[in-house]
Amino acid sequence: MNYLDQYSGPLGLRKAKHLLRRTSFNYSKETLQQFATLTPEAAFNQLITNQNNLWSEPYDPRPETAPDGNWTSSTEHPNTFDGHFRKRRIITSWWWYNGMNQNSLIQKMTFFLHTSFTVSKDDGAGFSTNFYDHLLLLEKYALGNLKTLSKKITFDNSMLDFLDNTQNNANNPNENYAREFLELFTILKAEQIGNGDYTNYTELDVQQAAKVFSGIKIQTDRSIIDAETNIPKGRIDVNRHDQDNKTFSHAFDNTTIIGSDTEIGIVQELSDFVEMVFSKEATAISFIRKLYRYFVKSEWNDTVEENVIKPLATELKDGDYEILPILKKLLTSNHFYDLDDTNADDNIIGSIIKSPLQLINEVISFFKMKIPDPATEVEDFYQFFNFVHNIYLAAGGMLLWSPDSVAGYPAHYQSPDFDRHWFSSNTVLARYKLIESLLTGRNKIRFNNNIRVELNIVDFIDNNITEPLLARELITELASFLYPEDISDERVTYFAQNLLEGFPDYYWTDAWIQYKSSGDDTIVKTRLHALIIQMINAPEFQLM
Structure with a gap:
């Protein structure tokens, strides 16, 4: 059998769970049941269908007397607005909210491109509007052409700022962007085989690449719009560009790129350079x-x-x-x-440890938690997102859109642990306290403040589980959706202890019947909280 032959049968629940977790930030019972009836090709086509954002544009409610509002579409110069650090987090909340509410491969691929062409929003990404444009650029090419993106991102104002290429001039070269473009973004370093020779490129190539990139600068007022993407971009300062020919090493077949003293010619230099790098199998x-x-x-x-x-x-x-x-x-x-x-x-299914982002998005979407509307419940929304971003994700080792290195998040590149970096002594508390925080509506990781969102687990079980009054059936059905694989009878018995408190199965049945007849959910809520905390914090749920 060819490894890459297409599987053409219906997915079924097990494969649908696998596909949806790997390709989307939204994970619901209804979508799983729908995907289970589809072939992989039909499911894939659904995942790449364009889905409208629930929140159309970032909105800043401050200052209270005259909010900056939809500042990302303002024609005002970005420097007329204050609070760009806070605004970049608003943009992040905008991206997160929309991604969490879509079954879209585009969102997952946008984040993949972030891991490949890294910019840190909190450490040198420039104006918040630049960061917004950067996200739009990644989303534009999420299902597009990697080579074209590599050309476009060189003119991206956030990238120009983050990796200092705006400071790269013919008479004072800055090699930062050139180095990362080769070492991390495209061809990669590979094994060092000599002094300044890294198999796939050499130090000479870094120097020549920096000359190609010289003179490409930030355009702070966003007045230059790329004709193909309709996204603001940087500018070319011809006088600061190295106009000589650039000859590369044996790693690139001693190719010479002809220098230019015109904007059109400099763009052609960049294109020739990217084409040269992408011509290599590496x-x-x-x-x-x-x-x-x-x-x-x-x-x-x-x-x-x-x-x-x-x-x-x-x-x-x-x-x-x-x-x-x-x-x-x-x-x-x-x-x-x-x-x-x-x-x-x-085994591939269940082989990856979920990122903190995947973990929280799955819990929120699967349990149908109501997130405050960022348009009509502004204060509550930002209070909750503050918990998600500043508390949970930060403590979980994932400063969203702000990795601590231009290489990205260690889970995506650092051997031998890779995704195991998500689960460590430094991050485990946040992961384990997440579900308790959501069930109580209180920040159980730090501070114990109100997070403005609370999971009503009794209502969820009542409305979404086929046999809620039967302990083992309830657990088995929950596990069938929550975990990559079905669980054994022994695991069902283990989890059932949280519902039964050592009593026979009818204890839970009687408690559920009493709740339905009286409306008093005190007992069932306490028992379900214990169960869900145990099931979400189980090893099975940490994997996808």
Whole structure:
């Protein structure tokens, strides 16, 4: 069987859970049941369908007397607005709210591109409007062309600021962006084989790349609009561009890029440089490995390298770096669903530790928690997002859109632990206290303040579980949706202890019947809280 042959049968619940977790930030019982009836191709087509944002545009309610409102679409110069640090977090809340409410591969891919072309919103991303434009650019190319994005992002105002290329001039070169473009964003470093020679490129190539990028500057007033994306971009200062020819090393076949003294010619230099980098097989392989680690598994053997990674890399390169066909081939393949062999030791389903973002989004969406409307319940929304962003995600090791390194989050690149970085002694408290915080509506990680959102677990069980008065059936049904795999009878018995308190099964049945007849949910609420805390904090729920 070809590893990348398309699986054509109906997904069923197990495969639907796997696909939805890997490709979306929204995870609901209804969507799972729908996806279970679809083929992988039909499900994939649904995931790439454009979905409208519930929250159309970021809104700043401050200052109270005259709110800045929808400042990201204002024609005013960005420096006329204050509080850009806070505004960047508002933009982050806008992205999070919309992503959490969509079954969309676009949102997952936007974040993947963030892990590949990293900018930190809280550490040098520039004006909040620049960061907003940066997100729009990543979203624009989430299912588009990686090579084109690599050209466009060089003119991105946030990137120009973050990696100092706006300071890169012919007479005073700054190699920061050039180095990261090669080392982290595209072809990658590979093994060092000599002084200044890293297999895929050399120090000479960094120097020449910096010359290609010289003179590309921030346009602070957002007045230059890219004709293809309709997104503001940076400018070219011809006089600060190195206009000489740029000759690269043996790693790039000693290619010479002709220098220019015109804006059109400088854009052509950039295009020629990107085309040169992307002509190399190592660039295609680096992207496929990143994609595989993000969607499939953090580690793989030589068989997968030969039968999945390299064929996809060849197809990516031959297809001029269009990402959508590659995503479709990978996410509908027998290999993605672990149907290409009979080896029980290399399971893909349930093999990745969830990021803190995936964890909270799944809990919120699966349990149908009502998040305050950012348009009509502004104060409550920002109070809750403050808990999500500043408390839970930060304590969980994930400063959203602000990794502490230009390399990104360690879970995506740092061997040998990779996604195991999400689960450590430093982050476990936030993960384990999350569900308790949501059940009580109080911040149980720090401060114990009101977070403005509370999960009514009794209502959820009453309205969404087929047999809520039968303890073992209730647990089995919950587990069938919450966990990658079905659980054993022994695990059901273990979880049932939280409902039964050591009594026979009829204890829970009687308690549920009493609640339904009297309306008093005191007992069932206490028992369900104990159960849900145990089930969400179980190892099975930490995996996807």
